[in-house]
Amino acid sequence: MLHTTPLLSVRNLYKKFSRDIRYNLYYGAQDLLGDTFGLKTEYLQLRKKEFWTLADINFDLFAGEILGIVGANGSGKTTLMRLIADIYHLEAGTIYGRPEQKITAVFALAAGMQPLFTGRENIYIKGSMYGMGKTEIDAKMAFIKDFSELGGELDRPFGNYSSGMRARLAYAIAIATEPDIFIIDEALAVGDSVFKAKCFDHLKEYVRQPDKAVLFVSNNIRKVLKVATQVLVMKKGRIIYESTDVKAALNHYILNCLDDLDEEQRQRKLRRVQKYDM
Amino acid sequence: MKRLEQSNISTLLTPLHPPRKGSLLYHWRNIFKNIHAYSFFIRQLVRINILRDFKRSYIGLLWLFILPVLSVIIWILLNGAGIVEPGETGIPYPAFVLLSTSIWGFFAELYRSTSRIFTERGNMMIMARFPHEVLVVERILVHLIRFSIPFLVNIVVLLLFGVRFTWLALLFPLTLLPLLILGMAIGLVVSLLRVVAVDIASLADHGINFLMFLTPVVYAPTIGIGWLSEAIRFNPLTYLIGFSRDVLTQGAFYEPAAWGICTALALLFFLFAVRFFVMSEPKVIERLIDN
Numbered sequence: 001m002l003h004t005t006p007l008l009s010v011r012n013l014y015k016k017f018s019r020d021i022r023y024n025l026y027y028g029a030q031d032l033l034g035d036t037f038g039l040k041t042e043y044l045q046l047r048k049k050e051f052w053t054l055a056d057i058n059f060d061l062f063a064g065e066i067l068g069i070v071g072a073n074g075s076g077k078t079t080l081m082r083l084i085a086d087i088y089h090l091e092a093g094t095i096y097g098r099p100e101q102k103i104t105a106v107f108a109l110a111a112g113m114q115p116l117f118t119g120r121e122n123i124y125i126k127g128s129m130y131g132m133g134k135t136e137i138d139a140k141m142a143f144i145k146d147f148s149e150l151g152g153e154l155d156r157p158f159g160n161y162s163s164g165m166r167a168r169l170a171y172a173i174a175i176a177t178e179p180d181i182f183i184i185d186e187a188l189a190v191g192d193s194v195f196k197a198k199c200f201d202h203l204k205e206y207v208r209q210p211d212k213a214v215l216f217v218s219n220n221i222r223k224v225l226k227v228a229t230q231v232l233v234m235k236k237g238r239i240i241y242e243s244t245d246v247k248a249a250l251n252h253y254i255l256n257c258l259d260d261l262d263e264e265q266r267q268r269k270l271r272r273v274q275k276y277d278m
Numbered sequence: 279m280k281r282l283e284q285s286n287i288s289t290l291l292t293p294l295h296p297p298r299k300g301s302l303l304y305h306w307r308n309i310f311k312n313i314h315a316y317s318f319f320i321r322q323l324v325r326i327n328i329l330r331d332f333k334r335s336y337i338g339l340l341w342l343f344i345l346p347v348l349s350v351i352i353w354i355l356l357n358g359a360g361i362v363e364p365g366e367t368g369i370p371y372p373a374f375v376l377l378s379t380s381i382w383g384f385f386a387e388l389y390r391s392t393s394r395i396f397t398e399r400g401n402m403m404i405m406a407r408f409p410h411e412v413l414v415v416e417r418i419l420v421h422l423i424r425f426s427i428p429f430l431v432n433i434v435v436l437l438l439f440g441v442r443f444t445w446l447a448l449l450f451p452l453t454l455l456p457l458l459i460l461g462m463a464i465g466l467v468v469s470l471l472r473v474v475a476v477d478i479a480s481l482a483d484h485g486i487n488f489l490m491f492l493t494p495v496v497y498a499p500t501i502g503i504g505w506l507s508e509a510i511r512f513n514p515l516t517y518l519i520g521f522s523r524d525v526l527t528q529g530a531f532y533e534p535a536a537w538g539i540c541t542a543l544a545l546l547f548f549l550f551a552v553r554f555f556v557m558s559e560p561k562v563i564e565r566l567i568d569n
Contacts, residue, residue: 009287021567028474028565032558060282082564086295086407089560096291103407111405114326116333125326128319129406137318230279242279 005063007101007181007213008084013057013093014043015079015237016050023049043091053079055237057093061181064207066214068228068246070221072257075234077217081105081185084215097181101211104130104179106187109170115159119150119169122158126170130177140176147202148172149195164192171199175206182206185217200227221250221269225276233257247273298557302549305556312409319408323416328423346428350376350435367498369527373439377527378495380432381519384425384454385461389486391417392465396473400566410559418462436527444529453522460518460544463551470555473562493519499532514540 018024027047034041046052054076061067069077082088084095085105097103112129113122123144127137145154148168158166167188175182182203188196203214204227218224224231224246231249233241233256241252250273254266261269282290298305313320332338353372367374395413396403403410464482472479490496492506493515510516517536524532531537 006282006287006290009282009291011284011287017564024565024567025474025476028562029471031561032470032474035558035561036554058281060280062280082404083295087404088564090295090297095294096287097294099292099294105406107405112402114330116330117326124318125322128316128322129402129408131316131319131408133318244279 005211006060007063007097007211008061009094009096010057010059010080010084011094011096013054013080013083013090013095014052015054015076015083015088015091016043016046017053017079018047018050020049023047052237054083057237057239059232059239059242061213061215063211063213064229066203066207066216066227066229068224068231068249069215069217069234070219070224070231070250070253070257071234072259073219075257076237077234078107078185080234081107081183081215081217084181085183101180102177103181103183104174104177105183105185106171106174107185109167109174109187113158113166113170115157117158118156119154119158119161119165122169123154123173126173127176130174132177137176144169144172144176147175164195168195171195175202180211181213181215183215183217186219188218188223189220196223203227221254221273222276224250225273247276298560302553305553309409309411309552309556312411313415316408316412320412320415320419323413324419324423327416327420342424342427343431346431350431369436369441370439373436373441373527374498374523375496376432376435377523378519380425380429381454381457381522382490382493382495382515384421385457385515385519386486386490387425388418388421388458388461389465389468390483391421392462393468393472393479393482395465395469396562396566400473400563403563404566411556414462414466414555418458441527443526446529447526450522450526453525456518456541456544457515457522459548460514463544463548466551466555470558470562473565489513489515495519514543518544 018027027050031041033039057076057080059067069080071077079088082105083090085103087105112126114125117125123141124134124137127140128134132140145151148165148171150165150169153161153165158169161169171187174187184203188199200223203216206212207214214227216224216228228246230244231242231246231253232239233249233253235257240256241249243249243252251270254261254269254273258266258269332341335341337344350372353375357372357375392414395410395417399413464486468479468482471482492509492513494510499510499516499520517533517540520532521534521537524530
């Protein structure tokens with residue numbers, strides 16, 4: 001990688017969750033009262049039934065990178081992305097970035113889409129949710145229409161779209177926001193393979209532009225092999241391995257995170273990683 | 279993988295998402311800035327909200343007219359069946375009830391919809407980052423639209439009942455403002471509690487329902503039943519609603535001093551509620567679980 005422009009720097013990030021629903025809500029109420037009356041509680045102290053969903057997370061994202069993040073379910077990947085996207089409140093640690101940079105995060109492609117409204121109406125709805133104005137969306141309309149390959153289907157109700165069409169439209173809208181940091185969290189799990197291939201090609205193309213990078217969260221080994229330029233492996237809220245050698249990182253992931261696989265399945269996955277021709 | 283030196287970080291980058299603090303003025307400036315930046319999103323949300331219910335219906339928006347007419351008919355029938363004497367109402371009883379309940383609804387409906395922001399839009403909030411005050415504005419705008427159309431029907435009915443308006447009636451929309459900020463303020467506080475303290479939120483819902491019976495809405499303020507008269511006297515909504523109603527139907531100000539005090543209190547509570555909401559709202563998002 002020749003690029004050295006940093007876009008994001010995450011330092012000493014911690015986040016705790018509660019294992020139990022009632023405790024979760026009780027602590028929420030406690031914190032609400034505490035804040036209102038100015039009582040400070042020490043965030044780095046675990047209370048009963050709490051656990052670290054993220055502990056001591058440190059990494060950098062540079063321009064031109066597609067950083068793959070892998071880890072078993074519940075390892076904290078999505079929580080980390082929600083903190084970076086400012087959806088969850090940052091309590092401990094620092095996320096450095098550029099003040100005006102645009103971060104677009106896609107967690108579920110169809111989130112916020114309205115089934116009773118047409119594809120075109122949904123472009124306005126979703127686009128405006130990402131903070132775009134009318135003129136901005138109008139200017140992007142041709143691109144979205146073209147990228148989603150929906151053509152004449154755009155004026156049909158979104159609810160009548162197939163899951164592939166939905167994914168195509170939603171992905172096209174997200175990318176039309178031209179984010180500096182584009183977060184894709186398992187969002188490409190649906191959709192047809194031709195479109196997925198197109199998305200992967202597009203992502204690689206996208207980060208060639210100056211000052212753009214992608215955070216790509218997925219458990220699908222093949223997808224990570226296809227697009228990632230480097231990989232973080234997460235386990236139980238910690239980064240246990242990081243490397244620019246994607247194959248080595250995936251090896252580590254298979255050997256250390258997939259505890260519920262038997263030896264044979266694991267070997268098969270490992271062979272797939274070894275044989276993959278980047 | 280390469281890692282930035284701490285000294286480099288601070289020269290090249292700045293911390294993102296700092297905690298919210300600052301003066302009331304700062305928060306308000308921020309709120310208006312966000313509302314302006316996301317005004318197109320607000321427009322889209324309002325549009326969805328109004329049109330969604332009617333998209334599948336054959337007669338569509340006509341429902342907005344049909345429903346109030348139906349409720350008028352019900353009140354007229356109930357009145358004809360001989361409801362208990364509600365006290366001196368000044369105008370025909372069905373007209374009085376119709377107007378009072380619709381003013382009450384203005385307050386209670388706004389409470390209802392703002393207090394459900396996290397439960398109804400939580401799914402959107404955990405999927406994308408946008409300032410959440412836009413959802414509050416959306417609720418208010420939808421509420422105003424949903425209120426004003428049936429209200430025009432009510433005005434016609436009031437005329438049919440022989441109510442005559444004076445020029446003071448033009449002040450009516452302004453007199454709804456204290457009810458708007460009070461309903462919204464209670465709603466904002468309860469919206470957060472609905473995430474972390476469901477029991478208190480349910481209690482508040484029932485409390486608001488019960489409050490209607492302690493407010494002269496289906497009976498006149500002059501009703502003389504011992505403890506109820508006392509409750510009415512100390513209920514701020516008696517004055518806030520009575521003031522609006524009398525401006526419209528009598529061309530007079532109902533208890534202006536008490537109304538002024540209640541309005542000032544509502545405003546103070548509103549400022550507190552907005553600050554409470556802005557400061558605490560980011561922290562409850564992670565507690566949302568039933569999405």
